[in-house]
Amino acid sequence: MLPSGLLPLLLLLGFAASLISGDSDNTSPAIFLSVCGKNQTRDAEGFDVNFVESMEKIFQNISTSGFATSSSGDNPTVYGLGQCFSYLSPVNCQLCYSQSRVKLPLCLPSTSARIYLDGCFLEYSDRNVDADSVDASDAYACGNATIDEQLRPAFSNSTAELMGNLTARAESRADYYQVGSVEVSPDLTAYGMAQCWRSLNATGCKECLEKGRANIVGKCLPAGGAMAMNAGCFLRYSTEPFYANESSSAGGSGGDSSGKLTVIIAVTTVLGVLVAIGMAVLWWSRKSAYRRRNHDDGENSEIIRSIVKSHLSFKYEDLVKATDNFHQNNKLGQGGYGAVYKGILPDGTEVAVKRLFFNTRNWVDQFFNEVTLINQVQHKNLVKLLGCSVEGSESLLVYEFLSNTSLDHYLFDSFKKTALTWERRFDIIVGTAEGLAYLHNASDVRIIHRDIKASNILLDEKFRAKISDFGLARYFADDQSHLSTGLAGTFGYMAPEYIVHGQLTEKADVYSYGVVVLEIVTGRKNQTSISASAEGHSLMQQQMEGTMCQKNPYSSRSNEISSSFAQVWQHYNSETLIRLLDPDLQGKCTDEEALKLFRVGLLCVQASPTLRPAMWKVVAMLMGAEKDLPAPTQPPFLNNRGGQRSGNGSEMSNSLSVSSKFPEASVNDISVSMFNGR
Structure with missing residues (x-):
């Protein structure tokens, strides 16, 4: 069921698509073949991040040279070839790549995939594929067009000879490319092409072309068209001049090329305008729905007016220039849905530009949340949205620039972590709590963030915390006790009742916040993905390992902390929590100060959401208003039974058993489908 506000947007986009299809050279290129690998990554979140980075590197080069390879990350490394x-x-090369870039992620979390379009090829893998010429995934396709019976022998002989000549010439050319045609009769001409990827050597190219030629000549003729799609090359013949118009366009038929470019620019502009209008319609419909639920016309009208008055709209060209065309040197970070770049506006203002790819079904919802929710909340501990831009196949969000990036860049780096003094860590914990308390209670609408984690807590030049990334946030009315919604967030930070029942309340944010507090105090990262460790251990789940009886309360970190945060609860019961304090904080705070933060963290991650304190109460605890903190109850322990892929894109399913004091859950085995937080 489509959201009511989404239908006008889709209709507008459909109209734009019809405009584009009016010119045959500028339609979305047809997909000939898409192949997803059989193996799946064990680290879906890490693989997604490296995948986007690898595809971004190809984007930087392919439109200028027509070819690019890339690699990104380490364990897992993602290689790309375009x-x-x-x-x-x-x-048109850039347009073709954009189309392939949109479709290829549908294969995730497969560790490899390739796609052949009418004009380009794109592949990713967890191994270097540059030298692959042929493999088991090679394929060929014979067209349905038939040749007049009397002309079939001549057509078959001429086409076979043509493809033989093209493959022989292509392998000896620097660009491994050759096209040509042969006239079979006055009314029938055969057109052909052969193209190897430029990463191959001459031997590999020859091997690939020979296999492709043998398949389409030996198994398809006298069909009127055929194509061979191998690991390292592409061959095609047809009775239609599929390459002729493109060649003239690229080769210098001045008027024709100029006309095509004008159409491209015009259509792109129209599409950008229509998308903007569609988003405006969507915003208004969402606001109208909210108004009907809350019977508050004046409030929502004021929100709409504030958006208009805030000058949120940025020109796409200005942001491209500000980021030096999204140059790699300006990249601040990377996520599964896009990248963040530093930009400098003409007036010298430094900004962070979040570049989202229009490539997932959740794009509209996420963009809506980023723009509307964060625009209507203003707090010192929330990242400030400066504006946005929607154009073509991607959208841009403009935020204030924070020089110290995100908390995880410091907290989980053994060298940078020393910059996080006790005072700074305490201030970050308090600032994050104040930001969440504002979202839950003090803003005009109740907002649940849904993805609180160290990477979504940004730090300014004085290491003050600001909550970012509202793509998954949700708001609800005062008279609602909870929201029933699909799971979204980052495993290891998601509250158990949300996983089990899909019922969302502010207490889900409290749980995530508690995990972050324990990370900050211990200096250790919680497992953000069940597949991130061989045993599937995460913060609240591991059993006690090693001895707890050490003469020095700060000694033997390898024995006591290596088994991760699950020890927090056991150490709490044994009154030895201080042993889990980050060694970098030794002597920098009193035991009383450290134990207070440990207890706050444990109170926030209790299994029962009703026992978790509200965020305003957490702030009071931290600031000393609560002298005697209540005793926490046991947190949930989640035991992984292994994971398996769900049927959709980057969704992931894991089979879990829920044990511990978790009264809301009566089942032991559940299947969780969720989107990884970015």
Whole structure:
């Protein structure tokens, strides 16, 4: 069921698509073949991040050279290879790549995939594929078009000879590319092409082309068209001049090329305008729905007016220039849905530009949340939204620039962590609590963030905390006790009642916050993905390992902390919590100060949401208003039974058993489908 506000947007986009299809050179290129690998990554979140980084590197080069390879990350490393067929103009090469970039992520979390489009090829893998020429995934396709019976022998002989000549010439050319045609009769011409990826050597190219030629000539003729799609090359023949118009466009038929470029620019502009209008319609419909639920016309009208008055709209070209065309040197971070770049506006203002790819079904919801929710909340501990831009296949969000990036960059780096003094850590814990308390209670609408974690807590030049990334946030009315919604967030930070029942309250944020507090105090990272460790251990789940009887309360960190945060509860019961304090904080705070933060963290991660304190109460505890803190109850222990892929894109299912004091859950085995937080 489509959201009511989404239908006008889809209709507008459909109209834009019809405008584009009016020019045959500028339609979305047809997909000939898409192949998803059989193996799946064990680290879906890490793989997604490296995948986006690898695809971004290809984007930086393919539109200028027509070919690019890339690699990103380490364990897992994601390799990429992109090749535009040489008859494409640079503009159409970029358009073809954009289309393939949108479709290829549908194979995730597979560790490899490739896609062949009408004009380009794109592949990713967890191994280097640059030298692959042929493999078991090679395929060929014979067209349905038939040749007049009397002309079939001549057509078969001429086409076979043509493809033989093209493959022989292509392997000896620097760009491994050759096209040509042969006239069979006055009314029938055969057109052909052969293209190897430029990463191959001459031997590999020859091997690939020979296999492709043998398949389409030996198994498809006298069909009127065929194509071979191998690991390292592409061959095609047809009775239609599929490469002729593109070649003239790229080769210098001045008027024709100029006309096509004008159409591209015009259509792109129209599409950008229509998307903007569609988003405005969507915003208004969402606001109208909220108004009907809350019977508060004046409040929502004021929100709409504030958006208009805030000058949120940025020109796409200005942001491209501000980031030096999204240059790699300006990249601040990377997520599964896009990247963040530093930019400098003409007036010298430094900004952070979040670049989202229009490539998932959740894009509209996430963009809506980022723009509307964060625009209507203003707090010193929330990242300030400066504006946005929607154009073409991507959208841009403009935020205030924070020089110290995110908390995880410091907390989980053994060298940078020393900058996080006790005072700074305490201030970060308090600031994050104040920001969440504002979202839950003090803002105009109740907002649940849903993805509180160290990477979503940004730090300014004085290491003050600001909560960011509202793509998964949700708001609800005062008379609602909870929201029933699909799971979204980051495993290891998601509250157990949310996983089990899908019922969302502010206490889900409290749980996530408690995990972050324990991370800050111990200096250890919680497992954000069940597949991140061989045993599937996460913060509240591991059993006690090693001895707890040490003469020095700060000694033997390898024995006591290596088994991760699950020890927190056992150490609490044994009154030895101080042993889990980050060694970098030894002597920098009193035991009383440290134990207070440990207890606050444990209170926030209790299994029962009703026992977790509200965020305003957490602030009071931290600031000393609560002298005697209550005793926490046992947190939930989640035991992994292994994971398996769900049927959709980057969704992931894990089979879990829920044990411990968790009264809301009566089942032991559940299947969880969720989107990884970015």
